[in-house]
Amino acid sequence: MNSNVEMNAILDLDLSAIKGKLMHRQSGEGWTAQQADSVEREYKRFLYLMKAFPNEQTAPSVDVDTFWHYHILDTMKYAADCEQAFGYFLHHYPYVGMEGGADDEEIHVAAGVRMREIYEATFGEDYPQAAASGQDAAYCSLISKPAASVAYCGIVKPPATQAAYCGVNPPATKAAYCGVNPPATKAAYCGVVKPPAAKAAYCGINPPHMPMAAAA
Template sequence: MNQHAQQKTPEQIVEAVFALDLDPIKFKLMDADEGYGWTRAEADRHELEYKRFLALVAKYPEEAIVPDKNVDKFWHGHILDTMKYAEDCRNVFGYFLHHFPYFGMRDEEDAANLAKASGRTQELYRQEFGAAKQPDAGYCGVAAAAYCGVAAEKTAYCGVASDKASAAYCGIAADKGSAAYCDIAAEKAAAYCGAAAPAYCGVVTGKGRPTLDQAAA
Protein backbone atom coordinates (compact mmCIF):
# COMPACT_ATOMS: atom_id res chain seq x y z
CA MET A 1 0.00 0.00 0.00
CA ASN A 2 1.35 3.39 -0.93
CA GLN A 3 1.66 5.53 2.19
CA HIS A 4 -0.22 8.32 0.44
CA ALA A 5 -3.14 6.10 -0.57
CA GLN A 6 -5.19 7.18 2.40
CA GLN A 7 -4.62 10.91 2.36
CA LYS A 8 -6.44 12.58 5.23
CA THR A 9 -6.57 16.12 6.50
CA PRO A 10 -4.92 16.76 9.88
CA GLU A 11 -8.37 17.30 11.34
CA GLN A 12 -9.52 13.89 10.11
CA ILE A 13 -6.42 12.25 11.56
CA VAL A 14 -6.96 13.95 14.92
CA GLU A 15 -10.58 12.78 14.95
CA ALA A 16 -9.41 9.22 14.26
CA VAL A 17 -6.78 9.48 17.00
CA PHE A 18 -9.34 10.37 19.66
CA ALA A 19 -11.62 7.56 18.43
CA LEU A 20 -8.95 4.89 19.00
CA ASP A 21 -9.93 2.05 21.33
CA LEU A 22 -6.94 1.71 23.66
CA ASP A 23 -8.64 -0.21 26.46
CA PRO A 24 -6.57 -3.37 25.84
CA ILE A 25 -3.40 -1.31 26.21
CA LYS A 26 -4.63 0.14 29.51
CA PHE A 27 -5.54 -3.37 30.67
CA LYS A 28 -1.90 -4.43 30.50
CA LEU A 29 -0.43 -1.17 31.79
CA MET A 30 -2.65 -1.41 34.88
CA ASP A 31 -1.29 -4.85 35.71
CA ALA A 32 1.25 -4.76 38.53
CA ASP A 33 3.42 -7.52 37.04
CA GLU A 34 3.07 -7.10 33.27
CA GLY A 35 2.60 -3.33 33.26
CA TYR A 36 3.15 -0.45 35.67
CA GLY A 37 0.36 -1.04 38.15
CA TRP A 38 -1.41 2.17 37.15
CA THR A 39 -4.81 2.87 38.64
CA ARG A 40 -7.73 3.26 36.25
CA ALA A 41 -7.57 7.04 36.77
CA GLU A 42 -3.85 7.10 35.95
CA ALA A 43 -4.35 4.92 32.88
CA ASP A 44 -7.17 7.16 31.65
CA ARG A 45 -5.05 10.27 32.17
CA HIS A 46 -2.05 8.85 30.34
CA GLU A 47 -4.30 7.62 27.52
CA LEU A 48 -5.62 11.15 27.03
CA GLU A 49 -2.10 12.57 26.97
CA TYR A 50 -0.97 9.89 24.53
CA LYS A 51 -3.82 10.78 22.19
CA ARG A 52 -2.95 14.45 22.51
CA PHE A 53 0.64 13.59 21.66
CA LEU A 54 -0.51 11.73 18.52
CA ALA A 55 -2.74 14.68 17.64
CA LEU A 56 0.25 17.03 17.78
CA VAL A 57 2.24 14.64 15.58
CA ALA A 58 -0.61 14.72 13.06
CA LYS A 59 -1.12 18.49 13.09
CA TYR A 60 2.55 19.48 13.10
CA PRO A 61 4.40 16.98 10.87
CA GLU A 62 7.35 19.35 10.44
CA GLU A 63 7.94 19.61 14.19
CA ALA A 64 9.83 17.18 16.44
CA ILE A 65 7.04 16.27 18.87
CA VAL A 66 8.35 14.47 21.93
CA PRO A 67 6.39 12.50 24.54
CA ASP A 68 6.98 12.70 28.25
CA LYS A 69 7.92 9.56 30.17
CA ASN A 70 4.43 8.26 30.91
CA VAL A 71 3.16 9.00 27.42
CA ASP A 72 6.21 7.14 26.13
CA LYS A 73 5.33 4.17 28.36
CA PHE A 74 1.81 4.19 26.95
CA TRP A 75 3.23 4.38 23.43
CA HIS A 76 5.49 1.40 24.15
CA GLY A 77 2.47 -0.54 25.39
CA HIS A 78 0.59 0.24 22.19
CA ILE A 79 3.56 -0.77 20.02
CA LEU A 80 3.90 -4.11 21.84
CA ASP A 81 0.48 -5.12 20.53
CA THR A 82 2.14 -5.24 17.13
CA MET A 83 -0.82 -6.16 14.97
CA LYS A 84 -3.12 -3.61 16.61
CA TYR A 85 -0.48 -0.87 16.47
CA ALA A 86 0.18 -1.51 12.77
CA GLU A 87 -3.55 -1.52 12.02
CA ASP A 88 -4.19 1.59 14.13
CA CYS A 89 -1.36 3.42 12.35
CA ARG A 90 -2.71 2.42 8.97
CA ASN A 91 -6.27 3.47 9.83
CA VAL A 92 -5.31 6.74 11.53
CA PHE A 93 -2.24 8.02 9.68
CA GLY A 94 -2.14 5.90 6.55
CA TYR A 95 1.41 4.80 7.36
CA PHE A 96 3.40 3.18 10.17
CA LEU A 97 4.39 5.72 12.83
CA HIS A 98 7.87 4.76 13.98
CA HIS A 99 9.43 5.40 17.37
CA PHE A 100 13.04 6.65 17.58
CA PRO A 101 14.09 5.91 21.20
CA TYR A 102 17.57 7.49 21.31
CA PHE A 103 16.77 11.19 21.00
CA GLY A 104 18.77 13.18 23.55
CA MET A 105 21.10 10.32 24.46
CA ARG A 106 23.83 10.46 21.82
CA ASP A 107 25.84 13.56 22.67
CA GLU A 108 25.54 17.05 24.15
CA GLU A 109 24.17 18.52 20.94
CA ASP A 110 21.54 15.79 20.85
CA ALA A 111 20.56 16.55 24.46
CA ALA A 112 20.26 20.25 23.58
CA ASN A 113 18.06 19.35 20.60
CA LEU A 114 15.81 17.30 22.88
CA ALA A 115 15.49 20.21 25.32
CA LYS A 116 14.58 22.52 22.44
CA ALA A 117 12.06 20.04 21.05
CA SER A 118 10.45 19.50 24.46
CA GLY A 119 10.05 23.26 24.87
CA ARG A 120 8.46 23.53 21.43
CA THR A 121 6.19 20.58 22.21
CA GLN A 122 5.04 22.41 25.35
CA GLU A 123 4.28 25.53 23.30
CA LEU A 124 2.18 23.58 20.81
CA TYR A 125 0.44 21.67 23.61
CA ARG A 126 -0.52 24.96 25.26
CA GLN A 127 -1.67 26.35 21.92
CA GLU A 128 -3.86 23.34 21.13
CA PHE A 129 -5.15 22.32 24.55
CA GLY A 130 -5.19 25.57 26.48
CA ALA A 131 -2.70 24.83 29.23
CA ALA A 132 0.89 23.77 29.59
CA LYS A 133 1.37 20.10 30.35
CA GLN A 134 3.53 19.32 33.33
CA PRO A 135 6.07 16.82 32.00
CA ASP A 136 6.09 13.45 33.73
CA ALA A 137 9.78 13.07 34.64
CA GLY A 138 11.11 14.57 31.46
CA TYR A 139 10.93 13.91 27.76
CA CYS A 140 12.23 11.08 25.66
CA GLY A 141 12.35 9.62 22.13
CA VAL A 142 10.85 11.67 19.37
CA ALA A 143 8.00 10.59 17.13
CA ALA A 144 9.22 9.80 13.67
CA ALA A 145 6.26 10.49 11.45
CA ALA A 146 8.61 11.45 8.66
CA TYR A 147 10.70 8.28 8.71
CA CYS A 148 8.83 6.75 5.83
CA GLY A 149 9.21 8.00 2.30
CA VAL A 150 10.89 11.35 2.85
CA ALA A 151 14.13 12.95 1.77
CA ALA A 152 17.11 12.68 4.09
CA GLU A 153 17.19 16.37 4.89
CA LYS A 154 14.04 15.97 6.95
CA THR A 155 15.63 13.51 9.34
CA ALA A 156 15.95 16.25 11.92
CA TYR A 157 13.08 14.23 13.43
CA CYS A 158 15.86 11.95 14.61
CA GLY A 159 17.19 14.68 16.85
CA VAL A 160 20.38 15.65 15.08
CA ALA A 161 21.34 18.95 13.55
CA SER A 162 20.21 19.20 9.96
CA ASP A 163 23.77 19.33 8.63
CA LYS A 164 24.39 15.95 10.21
CA ALA A 165 21.07 14.44 9.25
CA SER A 166 21.32 10.98 7.80
CA ALA A 167 18.63 8.65 6.64
CA ALA A 168 20.57 5.92 8.41
CA TYR A 169 19.24 7.34 11.68
CA CYS A 170 15.78 6.58 10.39
CA GLY A 171 16.59 2.98 9.63
CA ILE A 172 16.11 3.33 5.88
CA ALA A 173 18.41 4.31 3.05
CA ALA A 174 17.63 7.68 1.53
CA ASP A 175 16.73 6.10 -1.78
CA LYS A 176 14.59 3.41 -0.19
CA GLY A 177 12.06 5.41 1.81
CA SER A 178 9.33 3.30 0.36
CA ALA A 179 5.88 2.35 1.40
CA ALA A 180 7.08 -1.27 1.36
CA TYR A 181 9.04 -0.57 4.55
CA CYS A 182 6.30 1.47 6.13
CA ASP A 183 3.34 -0.64 5.16
CA ILE A 184 3.08 -3.28 7.87
CA ALA A 185 -0.64 -3.45 7.32
CA ALA A 186 -2.68 -5.95 9.27
CA GLU A 187 -3.86 -7.82 6.20
CA LYS A 188 -0.27 -8.79 5.43
CA ALA A 189 0.16 -10.47 8.81
CA ALA A 190 -1.53 -13.59 7.54
CA ALA A 191 1.27 -14.08 5.04
CA TYR A 192 3.82 -14.03 7.85
CA CYS A 193 1.84 -16.48 9.94
CA GLY A 194 0.34 -18.80 7.39
CA ALA A 195 3.48 -19.76 5.50
CA ALA A 196 5.68 -20.99 8.31
CA ALA A 197 3.81 -21.50 11.55
CA PRO A 198 0.01 -21.29 11.42
CA ALA A 199 -0.27 -22.92 14.84
CA TYR A 200 1.91 -20.23 16.36
CA CYS A 201 -0.14 -17.54 14.65
CA GLY A 202 -3.28 -19.05 16.13
CA VAL A 203 -1.83 -19.02 19.63
CA VAL A 204 -0.78 -15.39 19.34
CA THR A 205 -3.91 -13.99 17.77
CA GLY A 206 -6.70 -16.48 18.38
CA LYS A 207 -8.17 -15.49 21.74
CA GLY A 208 -8.82 -11.81 21.25
CA ARG A 209 -7.82 -8.88 23.42
CA PRO A 210 -8.70 -8.33 27.09
CA THR A 211 -11.11 -5.70 28.33
CA LEU A 212 -10.94 -3.28 31.22
CA ASP A 213 -13.83 -5.16 32.82
CA GLN A 214 -11.43 -8.07 33.18
CA ALA A 215 -8.85 -5.81 34.81
CA ALA A 216 -11.38 -4.85 37.49
CA ALA A 217 -12.33 -8.47 38.15
Protein backbone atom coordinates in the same frame (compact mmCIF):
# COMPACT_ATOMS: atom_id res chain seq x y z
CA MET B 1 -5.73 18.25 6.35
CA ASN B 2 -9.18 18.11 7.94
CA SER B 3 -8.27 18.41 11.60
CA ASN B 4 -11.62 17.12 12.86
CA VAL B 5 -11.44 14.00 10.73
CA GLU B 6 -7.81 13.40 11.69
CA MET B 7 -8.51 13.85 15.39
CA ASN B 8 -11.61 11.66 15.31
CA ALA B 9 -9.65 8.82 13.71
CA ILE B 10 -7.29 8.94 16.69
CA LEU B 11 -10.00 9.42 19.31
CA ASP B 12 -11.77 6.34 17.93
CA LEU B 13 -8.80 4.09 18.71
CA ASP B 14 -9.75 1.51 21.33
CA LEU B 15 -6.84 1.44 23.77
CA SER B 16 -8.61 -0.35 26.62
CA ALA B 17 -6.33 -3.39 26.35
CA ILE B 18 -3.25 -1.15 26.56
CA LYS B 19 -4.61 0.47 29.70
CA GLY B 20 -5.32 -2.94 31.17
CA LYS B 21 -1.71 -3.94 30.59
CA LEU B 22 -0.44 -0.74 32.18
CA MET B 23 -2.60 -1.34 35.25
CA HIS B 24 -1.40 -4.92 35.66
CA ARG B 25 0.82 -5.18 38.73
CA GLN B 26 3.02 -8.03 37.52
CA SER B 27 3.58 -7.29 33.84
CA GLY B 28 2.68 -3.60 33.66
CA GLU B 29 3.22 -0.41 35.60
CA GLY B 30 0.60 -0.85 38.31
CA TRP B 31 -1.20 2.32 37.25
CA THR B 32 -4.61 3.19 38.66
CA ALA B 33 -7.59 3.34 36.32
CA GLN B 34 -7.68 7.11 36.77
CA GLN B 35 -4.02 7.47 35.77
CA ALA B 36 -4.46 5.18 32.76
CA ASP B 37 -7.47 7.18 31.54
CA SER B 38 -5.65 10.48 32.03
CA VAL B 39 -2.53 9.38 30.16
CA GLU B 40 -4.62 7.82 27.38
CA ARG B 41 -6.13 11.25 26.73
CA GLU B 42 -2.71 12.85 26.56
CA TYR B 43 -1.32 10.03 24.39
CA LYS B 44 -4.06 10.50 21.82
CA ARG B 45 -3.33 14.23 21.78
CA PHE B 46 0.35 13.40 21.27
CA LEU B 47 -0.51 11.17 18.31
CA TYR B 48 -2.56 13.97 16.80
CA LEU B 49 0.32 16.44 17.18
CA MET B 50 2.66 14.01 15.43
CA LYS B 51 0.17 13.80 12.59
CA ALA B 52 -0.42 17.55 12.45
CA PHE B 53 3.23 18.61 12.88
CA PRO B 54 5.34 15.89 11.24
CA ASN B 55 8.34 18.19 10.75
CA GLU B 56 8.57 19.43 14.33
CA GLN B 57 11.12 17.93 16.70
CA THR B 58 9.05 17.29 19.80
CA ALA B 59 9.09 14.94 22.78
CA PRO B 60 6.22 13.56 24.85
CA SER B 61 6.08 13.46 28.61
CA VAL B 62 7.52 10.37 30.30
CA ASP B 63 4.06 8.95 31.06
CA VAL B 64 2.87 9.45 27.49
CA ASP B 65 6.05 7.82 26.22
CA THR B 66 5.42 4.84 28.50
CA PHE B 67 1.89 4.50 27.09
CA TRP B 68 3.34 4.64 23.58
CA HIS B 69 5.81 1.85 24.33
CA TYR B 70 3.07 -0.43 25.64
CA HIS B 71 0.99 0.30 22.55
CA ILE B 72 3.91 -0.69 20.32
CA LEU B 73 4.35 -3.95 22.25
CA ASP B 74 0.94 -5.06 20.97
CA THR B 75 2.41 -5.30 17.49
CA MET B 76 -0.66 -6.31 15.52
CA LYS B 77 -2.90 -3.72 17.15
CA TYR B 78 -0.28 -1.00 16.83
CA ALA B 79 0.06 -1.68 13.10
CA ALA B 80 -3.71 -1.60 12.62
CA ASP B 81 -4.09 1.55 14.72
CA CYS B 82 -1.33 3.32 12.78
CA GLU B 83 -3.13 2.54 9.54
CA GLN B 84 -6.38 3.93 10.97
CA ALA B 85 -4.83 7.05 12.47
CA PHE B 86 -2.05 7.89 10.01
CA GLY B 87 -2.44 5.80 6.89
CA TYR B 88 1.09 4.49 7.37
CA PHE B 89 3.15 2.73 10.03
CA LEU B 90 4.57 5.16 12.56
CA HIS B 91 8.04 3.77 13.18
CA HIS B 92 9.83 4.10 16.49
CA TYR B 93 13.49 4.96 15.94
CA PRO B 94 15.54 4.18 19.06
CA TYR B 95 18.80 6.01 18.31
CA VAL B 96 17.89 9.70 18.26
CA GLY B 97 20.40 11.73 20.28
CA MET B 98 22.85 8.91 20.88
CA GLU B 99 25.71 10.61 19.07
CA GLY B 100 27.16 11.76 22.39
CA GLY B 101 27.32 15.40 21.40
CA ALA B 102 27.70 18.17 23.95
CA ASP B 103 24.31 19.61 23.00
CA ASP B 104 22.30 16.38 23.36
CA GLU B 105 20.61 17.49 26.58
CA GLU B 106 19.82 20.92 25.13
CA ILE B 107 18.13 19.24 22.18
CA HIS B 108 16.18 17.02 24.55
CA VAL B 109 14.91 19.93 26.65
CA ALA B 110 14.14 22.03 23.57
CA ALA B 111 12.01 19.20 22.16
CA GLY B 112 9.99 19.14 25.37
CA VAL B 113 9.54 22.91 25.31
CA ARG B 114 8.45 22.80 21.67
CA MET B 115 5.90 20.13 22.54
CA ARG B 116 4.44 22.46 25.17
CA GLU B 117 4.23 25.31 22.65
CA ILE B 118 2.38 23.42 19.93
CA TYR B 119 0.19 21.62 22.49
CA GLU B 120 -1.05 24.88 23.99
CA ALA B 121 -1.47 26.51 20.57
CA THR B 122 -3.44 23.52 19.25
CA PHE B 123 -5.66 22.61 22.19
CA GLY B 124 -5.94 25.99 23.93
CA GLU B 125 -5.07 24.43 27.27
CA ASP B 126 -2.04 24.48 29.52
CA TYR B 127 0.37 21.66 28.90
CA PRO B 128 0.35 19.16 31.81
CA GLN B 129 2.36 20.87 34.52
CA ALA B 130 4.80 18.02 35.14
CA ALA B 131 6.13 18.33 31.61
CA ALA B 132 5.74 22.06 31.05
CA SER B 133 9.40 22.93 31.61
CA GLY B 134 10.67 20.31 29.20
CA GLN B 135 12.62 18.66 32.00
CA ASP B 136 10.08 15.84 32.22
CA ALA B 137 10.17 15.16 28.50
CA ALA B 138 10.94 11.60 27.52
CA TYR B 139 14.11 10.78 25.65
CA CYS B 140 12.02 10.46 22.53
CA SER B 141 11.40 12.80 19.64
CA LEU B 142 9.75 13.16 16.27
CA ILE B 143 12.11 14.26 13.51
CA SER B 144 11.35 15.51 10.05
CA LYS B 145 9.17 13.22 7.99
CA PRO B 146 10.89 11.98 4.81
CA ALA B 147 9.30 11.84 1.37
CA ALA B 148 8.09 8.31 2.07
CA SER B 149 5.72 9.78 4.68
CA VAL B 150 7.12 7.77 7.57
CA ALA B 151 7.73 9.51 10.89
CA TYR B 152 10.89 8.53 12.69
CA CYS B 153 10.67 8.59 16.46
CA GLY B 154 12.92 7.18 19.11
CA ILE B 155 14.31 7.34 22.60
CA VAL B 156 17.91 7.86 23.52
CA LYS B 157 19.52 5.94 26.30
CA PRO B 158 18.38 7.47 29.61
CA PRO B 159 20.91 8.44 32.26
CA ALA B 160 21.81 6.02 35.01
CA THR B 161 19.42 7.68 37.45
CA GLN B 162 16.47 6.69 35.25
CA ALA B 163 17.28 3.02 34.90
CA ALA B 164 14.38 0.71 34.14
CA TYR B 165 12.50 -0.80 37.04
CA CYS B 166 13.63 -4.30 36.25
CA GLY B 167 16.66 -6.51 36.65
CA VAL B 168 17.98 -9.69 38.12
CA ASN B 169 17.92 -10.22 41.83
CA PRO B 170 19.18 -13.78 42.34
CA PRO B 171 18.16 -15.47 45.55
CA ALA B 172 20.75 -16.24 48.14
CA THR B 173 22.59 -19.48 47.60
CA LYS B 174 20.97 -22.31 49.44
CA ALA B 175 22.08 -25.81 50.26
CA ALA B 176 20.54 -28.62 48.28
CA TYR B 177 17.64 -30.41 49.89
CA CYS B 178 19.51 -33.59 50.58
CA GLY B 179 20.64 -35.59 53.54
CA VAL B 180 22.32 -38.76 54.62
CA ASN B 181 20.34 -41.32 56.50
CA PRO B 182 22.13 -44.54 55.61
CA PRO B 183 21.66 -47.86 57.21
CA ALA B 184 24.93 -49.38 58.26
CA THR B 185 25.44 -51.41 55.11
CA LYS B 186 23.91 -49.12 52.43
CA ALA B 187 24.86 -45.94 50.54
CA ALA B 188 23.50 -42.56 51.61
CA TYR B 189 20.12 -41.41 50.28
CA CYS B 190 20.84 -37.94 48.91
CA GLY B 191 19.32 -35.78 46.18
CA VAL B 192 18.42 -32.27 44.97
CA VAL B 193 14.82 -31.09 44.95
CA LYS B 194 13.65 -30.33 41.42
CA PRO B 195 13.45 -26.54 40.90
CA PRO B 196 10.10 -25.04 39.98
CA ALA B 197 9.30 -24.38 36.35
CA ALA B 198 10.39 -20.98 34.98
CA LYS B 199 7.65 -18.38 35.29
CA ALA B 200 6.06 -17.55 31.96
CA ALA B 201 5.90 -13.96 30.72
CA TYR B 202 2.58 -12.21 30.18
CA CYS B 203 3.08 -12.06 26.42
CA GLY B 204 3.67 -14.26 23.40
CA ILE B 205 2.89 -14.70 19.74
CA ASN B 206 -0.53 -14.99 18.19
CA PRO B 207 -0.13 -17.61 15.44
CA PRO B 208 -2.23 -17.25 12.30
CA HIS B 209 -5.31 -19.43 12.12
CA MET B 210 -4.63 -22.66 10.24
CA PRO B 211 -7.19 -23.75 7.62
CA MET B 212 -9.23 -26.78 8.59
CA ALA B 213 -8.38 -30.01 6.79
CA ALA B 214 -10.90 -31.06 4.16
CA ALA B 215 -13.09 -33.98 5.07
CA ALA B 216 -12.07 -37.26 3.48
